[in-house]
Amino acid sequence: MSEGVLGEIIAGVRIDLEERRAGVSEADLRAALADVDPPRDPMPHFRAAGSSVIAEVKRRSPSKGALADIPDPAVLARAYARGGAGAISVLTEQRRFGGSLADLRAVRAAVDVPLLRKDFTVEPYQVLEARAAGADLVLLMCSALDDDSLRALYELTRELGMRALVEVHDETETERAVALGAELVGVNARNLKTLTVDGDTFARLAPGIPDDRVKVAESGIFGAADVARVVAEGARVVLVGEALVKDGDPESAVRSMTGVTQ
Numbered sequence: 001m002s003e004g005v006l007g008e009i010i011a012g013v014r015i016d017l018e019e020r021r022a023g024v025s026e027a028d029l030r031a032a033l034a035d036v037d038p039p040r041d042p043m044p045h046f047r048a049a050g051s052s053v054i055a056e057v058k059r060r061s062p063s064k065g066a067l068a069d070i071p072d073p074a075v076l077a078r079a080y081a082r083g084g085a086g087a088i089s090v091l092t093e094q095r096r097f098g099g100s101l102a103d104l105r106a107v108r109a110a111v112d113v114p115l116l117r118k119d120f121t122v123e124p125y126q127v128l129e130a131r132a133a134g135a136d137l138v139l140l141m142c143s144a145l146d147d148d149s150l151r152a153l154y155e156l157t158r159e160l161g162m163r164a165l166v167e168v169h170d171e172t173e174t175e176r177a178v179a180l181g182a183e184l185v186g187v188n189a190r191n192l193k194t195l196t197v198d199g200d201t202f203a204r205l206a207p208g209i210p211d212d213r214v215k216v217a218e219s220g221i222f223g224a225a226d227v228a229r230v231v232a233e234g235a236r237v238v239l240v241g242e243a244l245v246k247d248g249d250p251e252s253a254v255r256s257m258t259g260v261t262q
């Protein structure tokens with residue numbers, strides 16, 4: 001299932017994960033959950049009229065290399081929050097995206113908006129870790145998970161009171177996400193096996209997702225015109241990284257993509 005770049009990324013993710021697990025056990029993480037504020041629910045914002053933005057803290061990517069110098073993710077997150085972001089995504093994968101759980105904690109301390117831990121989630125340990133660091137959502141990628149793992153991780157997020165953004169990039173994955181009952185389905189226009197963006201992906205896959213689910217358009221969105229296009233195709237939410245981290249005024253950039261209607 002995971003071939004090419006995706007397989008390589010996940011191999012690295014597993015190595016880093018085992019290193020962390022050697023320091024903090026799953027039982028330690030579960031115990032730590034008692035001291036964490038309850039999860040914040042992004043769904044009301046996502047379901048309200050007009051587009052909602054998940055604004056991403058993203059330092060680099062395998063396809064583009066370094067995107068932006070982000071000396072303090074808290075500063076960027078505050079700008080996103082002032083701009084009206086419905087949620088903030090923090091990429092925590094270290095090797096290819098330059099992120100960390102420290103970034104997630106820094107953002108959690110700075111803003112009240114719901115937070116997505118954006119990583120290649122393959123083990124329950126990562127979901128517990130996300131919640132312990134104050135995340136409210138996790139990303140579950142169909143391309144990285146078989147049906148049993150997908151279901152087990154989805155159920156764990158619900159058990160913890162979190163939401164899962166279930167990511168798809170083709171028809172088969174879309175059917176799997178829908179069959180799972182995913183309420184938040186992200187269509188990633190970037191194929192993580194080849195790293196290329198296909199702007200027609202959302203329009204192609206969205207009709208396969210029932211309208212009672214919240215449809216999220218991910219990747220390759222650079223401005224209000226792109227948002228208007230995916231909103232017309234059924235998106236309620238857009239997930240934007242590169243365009244926001246590169247913008248000198250991220251607050252206005254988020255605002256310009258928020259509340260866009262057909």
Ligand SMILES: O=P(O)(O)OC[C@@H](O)[C@@H](O)c1c[nH]c2ccccc12
Pocket residue numbers: 056058118119120167188218219220221239240241242243
């Ligand atoms: O920087 P962009 O093109 O706006 O994309 C953001 C987001 O969609 C992208 O970071 C992403 C979507 N799914 C992922 C899975 C893993 C890592 C990264 C991603």
